[in-house]
Amino acid sequence: MGRSRGGFSTKIHLKTDWDGDPLGFHLTGGEVSDSPHFETLLDLGPNITPRAAVGDKGYDSRANRQAARSRGICPAIPYRTTTKEKPKYFPKALYRGRARIEQTMGKLKRFKRVALRCEKTDENYGSFVALALSFILIKSVHTT
Numbered sequence: 695m696g697r698s699r700g701g702f703s704t705k706i707h708l709k710t711d712w713d714g715d716p717l718g719f720h721l722t723g724g725e726v727s728d729s730p731h732f733e734t735l736l737d738l739g740p741n742i743t744p745r746a747a748v749g750d751k752g753y754d755s756r757a758n759r760q761a762a763r764s765r766g767i768c769p770a771i772p773y774r775t776t777t778k779e780k781p782k783y784f785p786k787a788l789y790r791g792r793a794r795i796e797q798t799m800g801k802l803k804r805f806k807r808v809a810l811r812c813e814k815t816d817e818n819y820g821s822f823v824a825l826a827l828s829f830i831l832i833k834s835v836h837t838t
Contacts, residue, residue, distance in 0.1 A: 703723065703724025703725065703811075704721055704722070704723065704724055704811060704816075704819060705721070705722045705723070705724055705726065705728070706719055706720075706721060706799070706802070706823060707719060707720040707721075707722065707728070707731050707734070707735055708798060708799060708802075709735050709738050709739050710794060710795050710798050711744075712791055712794065713794065713834070714794035714795065714797055714798045714834070715798075715830075715831055715834050715835075716798060716827040716830060716831055717738065717739035717740060718735070718738030718739035719738070719820075719823060719824070719827065720734050720735060720738060721816055721819065721820050721823070727752070728749075728750075728752030728753050729752065729754070729755045729757075729758060732747075732749065732753045732755075732758040732761065732762075733758070733761050735747075736761065736762065736765060736767070743765065743766060743767065744767055745767065745768060746767060746768045746769070746770050746785070746788045746791075747762045747767045747768070747769050747770065747771070748770045748771070748788060748789060748791050748792045748795065749769075749770075749771045749792075750771070750772070750792065751771070751772050751773070751774050753771050754771050754772065754773055754774050754777065758771065759771065768785065768788065770784075770785045770788035770789045770791075770792075772784065772789065798830065801830050802823070802826055802827065802830065805822070805826040805829075807822045807826075808822055808823055808826050
């Protein structure tokens with residue numbers, strides 16, 4: 695996992711469905727860029743083809759957009775301000791669904807061991823993230 699002067703840092707790349715239910719996750723170091731891990735996220739989770747892939751500006755790259763399109767997925771990733779060739783159309787209605795991903799991350803951070811990053815190894819931390827996500831999924835299934 696990532697290590698800096700401030701201590702350990704970890705990014706959780708989360709894949710959810712449209713309702714915000716977690717489908718899979720991938721851990722990387724905190725100093726690592728988001729963009730190279732987009733294809734890993736597309737391959738995670740159950741074997742279903744989504745209609746859209748929503749991500750933040752960290753996943754903005756031509757390769758990521760092409761990877762999504764080659765799988766038949768509409769990429770709803772906003773362009774960075776430094777991107778020179780921006781198309782005029784952007785699927786804003788799809789991008790609004792990103793709020794559900796952020797809400798799921800907020801639910802995940804309510805678990806103290808996940809939020810404080812108490813574990814030193816990535817296996818232990820990943821296990822607690824998986825446990826917390828399973829609790830979130832169970833609660834969402836039983837409350838609807």
